[in-house]
Amino acid sequence: MDRRDFLKISAKSSSALLAGAALGCTTIPRASRGESVIVVGAGMAGLAAARELEAAGYRVTVLEGSRRIGGRIYTSRDLGLPVELGASRIHGIKNNPLVPLLKETGVGYLEVDWDSLTGFETDGTPMDDEELSMVRNRILGMFRRAFFRNIGNTEDFPIEDIIQREFQRRKFTPQERRVFYFGITSAEMVNASPFTEASWKYALDYEAYPGGDHFVVNGYDSVPDKLATGLDIKTGVAVTGVEYGSGRVKVHTEEGTLRADRVIVTVSLGVLKAGQIDFSPSLPWAKEAAIDRIGMGLINKIALRFPEIFWPAKVHALAHGTDVRGQYPVFVNVARYTGEPVLTAYVPGTYEDGLEGMPDKEAIGGAVDVLRRMYGSSVPDPVNAVRTRWGGYPFTRGAFTFNKVGATGRDRETLAEPVADRLFFAGEATSRKRFGTVSGAYLSGIRAAQEVMTIPAPLMT
Ligand SMILES: Cc1cc2nc3c(=O)[nH]c(=O)nc-3n(C[C@H](O)[C@H](O)[C@H](O)COP(=O)(O)OP(=O)(O)OC[C@H]3O[C@@H](n4cnc5c(N)ncnc54)[C@H](O)[C@@H]3O)c2cc1C
Incomplete structure (x- = not known):
C-alpha cells in the first residue's frame, strides 16, 4: 500500500505544494x-x-x-551494497524537488508496486492475492465509513477507535484477523504512527506528490x-x-x-x-x-543478507500475517531492486518497543524465525545483518513525526x-x-x- 494510502479518502489538491516546490528558484530580497x-x-x-x-x-x-x-x-554499506536504514522511498516523483537532486547525483530509483506482495500466515499458510486485496478493500471501507460518520464532528479521537469499532461490528475469522493485522500494522508503519495515539482529524493533513512511490537503489x-x-x-x-x-x-x-x-x-x-x-x-x-x-513515531529496520535468494525475487515485499499485531509484519525485498540476496525487516514501535531494548542476536533471530515459519526450516542463517535503534539514537530519538x-x-x-x-x-x-x-x-x-x-x-x- 502507498504511504498514507489507508487514510487517503478524498482527493486533495497539491497546488500548495507546487508553490512550495518552486521556492528554490524564487528571487527574494537579501x-x-x-x-x-x-x-x-x-x-x-x-x-x-x-x-x-x-x-x-x-x-x-x-x-x-x-x-x-x-x-x-x-545508507549502510556493511552488507556489501548500499542499504537504506533511514529514508528509502521517494513519495511521488512529479514536481518533487528531490528528483532533480537525485538525477544530478546519479541516485537511481525504481517504482514500488505496492500490490506486488507475497504473504504467509504465521503457521506457514500462504495468503492469497485475493485475501490481501479483500482485506485492503475492507480497511479502506472501514476508513471511508468512519469518514462519513464523522462529518461535522469536531472532536478528535485516535484512529484505533475506528479499528476497535470494526472488530465489534463484524466477526473476524482468526485467518481474516491476521491478514487485517498485517494491513493495519503496515499503515501504522509507513506513517510511523501508533494508531492508539494517531489523530483521526488530522490524518489527511499529509500530501504526497503525484507519480507514485519509488525505491532508492544505489545510495541515497x-x-x-x-x-x-x-x-x-x-x-x-x-x-x-x-x-x-x-x-x-x-x-x-x-x-x-x-x-x-x-x-x-x-x-x-x-x-x-x-x-x-x-x-x-x-x-x-x-x-x-x-x-x-x-x-x-518509531520504526526500525533489520537488513539481512542471505547466502542466496530463497523467496520470490520479483515481489516488492513479503507479508507476515500474525496473531501478534506488529510482529515482523513486512520484509522489503531489496533483491527486486538490486539483485542481491537482501531482505529488510520493518518493525513498528508498537511491537516490543520497536525491539529497541532487544540484543542484536535476539532481534535478528526473531526475524529469521518468522522467515522460517513462512518458508520452512531450510531457510539459512543470514551471512550478515545490520539493524537500527532510531528511538535510542541520541541525535534523532525516534524515526519521524506524526x-x-x-x-x-x-x-x-x-x-x-x-x-x-x-x-x-x-x-x-x-x-x-x-x-x-x-x-x-x-x-x-x-x-x-x-x-x-x-x-x-x-x-x-
Ligand atoms: C527508518 C526511517 C524510514 C524513513 N523512510 C522515509 C522514506 O521512505 N521516505 C521519506 O521521504 N522519508 C523517510 N523517513 C523520514 C526522513 O528520513 C526524514 O523526514 C528526513 O530525513 C529528516 O530530515 P531533517 O533534516 O529534518 O532531520 P535529520 O535528518 O534528523 O537531521 C537533523 C540533524 O541534526 C543532528 N543533530 C541532532 N541533535 C544535534 C545537536 N544537539 N547538535 C548538533 N547536531 C544535532 C542529527 O545528527 C542530524 O544529522 C524515514 C526516516 C526513518 C528514521
Whole structure:
C-alpha cells in the first residue's frame, strides 16, 4: 500500500505544494549579505538551508552532533551494497524537488508496486492475492465509513477507535484477523504512527506528490553528500545550548561556544522533546506546547543478507500475517531492486518497543524465525545483518513525526516560527503537509533560509 494510502479518502489538491516546490528558484530580497549564520544539524533541512544562505553570500557554519552527515538519510554499506536504514522511498516523483537532486547525483530509483506482495500466515499458510486485496478493500471501507460518520464532528479521537469499532461490528475469522493485522500494522508503519495515539482529524493533513512511490537503489547518501560540497561543516560537535536573548547568538557545544548573527535549528522533534538543547531565554510557550503535542513515531529496520535468494525475487515485499499485531509484519525485498540476496525487516514501535531494548542476536533471530515459519526450516542463517535503534539514537530519538491526538496542523507552523528574529527552525516536523519525509525536510530548510534573508536582523545592543 502507498504511504498514507489507508487514510487517503478524498482527493486533495497539491497546488500548495507546487508553490512550495518552486521556492528554490524564487528571487527574494537579501536582508544582509555577509551576516554569519550557524545551522544546527547536517540532515536534509540543515544542508538545504546552509546551501541557500551560502549561495546568497552569508557566512555559514553547520554544526553536526554525530560523526556523519545526512541525519535520517542513512545508507549502510556493511552488507556489501548500499542499504537504506533511514529514508528509502521517494513519495511521488512529479514536481518533487528531490528528483532533480537525485538525477544530478546519479541516485537511481525504481517504482514500488505496492500490490506486488507475497504473504504467509504465521503457521506457514500462504495468503492469497485475493485475501490481501479483500482485506485492503475492507480497511479502506472501514476508513471511508468512519469518514462519513464523522462529518461535522469536531472532536478528535485516535484512529484505533475506528479499528476497535470494526472488530465489534463484524466477526473476524482468526485467518481474516491476521491478514487485517498485517494491513493495519503496515499503515501504522509507513506513517510511523501508533494508531492508539494517531489523530483521526488530522490524518489527511499529509500530501504526497503525484507519480507514485519509488525505491532508492544505489545510495541515497549521495544526495546529502552533494549538498554538503563546499560547506563549512563541523561533525562530532553536539550543540547543548543556544542563547539568543540579545546581541549575537551564542551557541554552546561540548567543544566550546561559537557566536553568530542568526541560528537555524534543524534537529529532530525527538531531540527537542528530550530537551537536549537548552534555549535561553526559554522558547515561547506556544512553541514548547507544539513540541510537546506533535507525535514522534518509531520504526526500525533489520537488513539481512542471505547466502542466496530463497523467496520470490520479483515481489516488492513479503507479508507476515500474525496473531501478534506488529510482529515482523513486512520484509522489503531489496533483491527486486538490486539483485542481491537482501531482505529488510520493518518493525513498528508498537511491537516490543520497536525491539529497541532487544540484543542484536535476539532481534535478528526473531526475524529469521518468522522467515522460517513462512518458508520452512531450510531457510539459512543470514551471512550478515545490520539493524537500527532510531528511538535510542541520541541525535534523532525516534524515526519521524506524526499528527497525534491533541495536536493540530497549526502546531507545525508554530514550531516553524522564528523567535526574536534571531532563531529559526526547520526540519521535517515543521512541514505541515510533507512532515515525515525527505522532501518536507529539504523544503523546510529552504524556507528557513529565506526567512533569514527576508527578516531584518535585530539591531545589536
Ligand atoms: C527508518 C526511517 C524510514 C524513513 N523512510 C522515509 C522514506 O521512505 N521516505 C521519506 O521521504 N522519508 C523517510 N523517513 C523520514 C526522513 O528520513 C526524514 O523526514 C528526513 O530525513 C529528516 O530530515 P531533517 O533534516 O529534518 O532531520 P535529520 O535528518 O534528523 O537531521 C537533523 C540533524 O541534526 C543532528 N543533530 C541532532 N541533535 C544535534 C545537536 N544537539 N547538535 C548538533 N547536531 C544535532 C542529527 O545528527 C542530524 O544529522 C524515514 C526516516 C526513518 C528514521
